[in-house]
Amino acid sequence: MKKIIILALGLFAATAANAQDIRFGVKAGLNLSNIIKDNGNNNFSTKVNPGFNAGVTVDIPLVAGIAFTPELLFASKGYKATTALGEFTQTSYFVDVPILASIKVAGSGLNIVVGPQVSFLTSTKNKFDNGFGTTQSQYNEDSDRFKKSLLGGVIGLRYDINNKFDIHGRYALDFQKNNEDGTSQTPKFKNQVFSVGVGVKF
Incomplete structure (x- = not known):
């Protein structure tokens, strides 16, 4: 995964080096993540697990009104599940690479943003609270329990307050399941995230 991240950074740099009027930026925001469950042993209800996203952006004008705006983000996703025995919380950390058009x-200052996204898993933390105590387990990128990379899509809106600051909201959905052989401990699902945030361009 480290090689893929380095490749993504190289793509940012190479694209920037060959474009004019580019602008770099930073962004951060709130993730409201949950899952879409697949068929199988998924007889449980889920709710939102709040998290965050933060990273860097590049704005590269292509033609009037359209720009190429790739991003490199660190983000948390996951879900909470209420069971008969207690509450389960899963939080996963990803490096997201949205490849977006604006x-x-x-x-107006309103922009539609849309495009594919590749997410690279770095670690997953599970927590179970039965009311009497809490147990936790953690899996890193070397675990074979989850897919290491997932292809998804992003759609949303960005409002440019001025030429430096913006506010934005978007929806992201993984097109691939987190694994192919789900169990009651590791069910099959797709991540979905609603997010809001702010951005600053330089």
Whole structure:
């Protein structure tokens, strides 16, 4: 995964070196993550596990009103599940690489953002609370329990307050399941995340 991240950074740099009028930026925000359960042993209800996202962005104008806006983000995702025995919380940490296009709505600061996203798993933390005590387990990127990379998509809106600051909201969904052989301990699911945040361009 480290090689893939280095490759992504290299792509950022190479693209920037060959473009004019580019602008770099930083962004951070709140993730409201949950899952879409697959068929199988998934007889439990889930709810949102709040998290975060933060990282860097590049804004590369292509033609009037359209820009190429890739990002490199560190993000937390996951879900909470209520069971008869207690509450289970799973939090996973990813390096997300959204490869986005920004389409400006004429006459306003509003932009539609859309594009694919590749997510690279770094670690997963499970916590179970039965009301009497808490147990935790953690899996790193070397574990074979989860897929190491997932392809997904992003769609959302960004409002440019001025030429430096913006606010944005978006929805991201993984197109692939977290694993192919789900169990009651590791069910099959797809991550979905609603997020809001702010960005600053330089």
